[in-house]
Amino acid sequence: MNTSLMKILTKNVNLLLGTIIIMFFIVMAIISVINIHLLTRYNPNQINFSEANLPPSILHIFGTDQEGRDVFSRVLAALPIDVSIPYIIVGASVLIGLIVGIISGYFGGILDEILMRFTDIFLAFPGILLALAISEILGSSHLAYRLYFSALALIIVNWPVYARLVRGQVLQIKSMTYITLAKVAGLGNYQIMKRHVLPHLIPILLVYSTLDMGTIILSYSILAFFGLGAPPPTPELGRMVYDGLSALPQNWWSSVFPALVITLMALGYSLAGDGLRDLLDLRS
């Protein structure tokens, strides 16, 4: 098992690289939660004006921001939320999309018609904008919960993609002979869906959700950029980019490095997704 896994990974460069990047960020996030001082000797929220705007050096790998905080330690402190939130968003979207898609595809008829019209409407929303509007309106009265409203907003605009995808797959699976056989054998709808439909959906959902993680990281970083992420004092990668804008052009490092970290995170998932698609041969 282990050797075959190694074989797969060495043959599939995309998957290998992607997995390494993803694992790297997850490990860093976990270490940062346990004890951030294993990785840095600075306190991410320690304001120190005597060290403001220091360029990257051995002491401060990513430099310091206008308030003298170490950018590298702030990036580390931001990782736990920025790594985990996309999982929650994608997980919830997959779950909702799965339920709606299976019901719609499996039962068909008027139920399908209604659910799909509903899905189409959600699909046509300009995602980031609706998310911005929702989290602004919800968040303006509950600043501390903005993070959850942003996540909720992204789920609202993201689940229809999965509903469409799952429905299409279910329609294909439904026409297979073994489903008819299962029906003839007297299996109930729930059993058929659980045992014979769901397992066939897993590969394609895995590929899509991995690719989607990259997109969601970007969308979430845009929301965070506008201050709709975790409330201060928790550092937030997207917000660090925005805060760094006012220090341009002299202090470029406090906005460029967080932005590069976001890019690398998204790149990891997009590479892994491409790799998985090649591996599972889901080109279409």
Place this chain on the structure above:
Amino acid sequence: MIFYRLILKRIIEAFLVILGELIIIFYLANIAAPNPATIWAGPEASPQQIQIVTQLYHLNQPWYVQLYYYLGNFFTGNWGISPLYQTPVISLIEEYLPVTLELAIIALILKVIIEIPLGVISALRPNGVLDNTIRITYTVTRSAPPFIVALLLLLGFAYYFHLLPSSYYMNPVLYLHEPKFYVLLFGHKYYIWLIDNMPILNSLLVGDFPALISSIKHIILPSLALMLFGFGGIVRLTRNTMIEVLNMDYIKTARVKGLKERLVVIRHALRNSLLPTITIISIIFSGLMQGSLVVETIFNYYGIGYLIAESLLNLDTPTLIASTVIVTIIVVVSNLIADISYAILDPRVRESL
């Protein structure tokens, strides 16, 4: 004739999309805020202002009644008053929206004229050196958030080499000219603000040469940043359909006939592989409208993205909701245009309507 059904269906759908969006916003605002007037009147409103706003938007009624009045007002152009700018929202949007439209259209044109040829080049030698280089490039740009590209362009071209301006849509000394273009309807002059407020188009039509040069200089960096946001979607699609088409029998026939390779590629293959690309252009346009939020904030480019960002940061809800709805309408309309052009271009689709 055959498009009527399609158009009607799409218009109904567009209306439902906008209605759905407003329902979500109003419903959530209703459950989130005990007193919605504090949201609508802005953070610095006095008790009197809150009272006026409550009257204005019928905020003492249930949320669906508020929504009903909002929709009614929306169609008559009464979009509320911005607490941040203290002006009617509609005049703000008239001022800011055309700027973004011009930016997004230029970015879209750049995208198409750069990405389609790249896709064709990749398809001619699949897995060759060029194809792999292009693929690596767009794998990276696809994962890049809009602000990293904008930041790097800003730092490089504006701050380091001082080649191009870093903010605003034209030199602040210059200005957009007075409304000039209007239509006469029932003895009324209706100014076409869409044209009047596009910086390049305005100065071009008025013949203000310095303003034209200045606004072109100012649009280069934002439009490049916007073009590079999500760069590669069209390359990838063109490449994949092109490879498929190039393997078809009629291409082989054309080659056997002795047609020049360039003619085969451009006239026979490219034409047929552009169809799927056209359908995603509207999706890409809606992505551009959303990417403009970040790009305009970074370049201080006074378009609707900038307006939305400002209203977001200053809790200016009426402006935010109206601009969200307007951008949604633009996105839905561009979807409609894509569907219609697809139907016109592809006889199979045309027949199935």
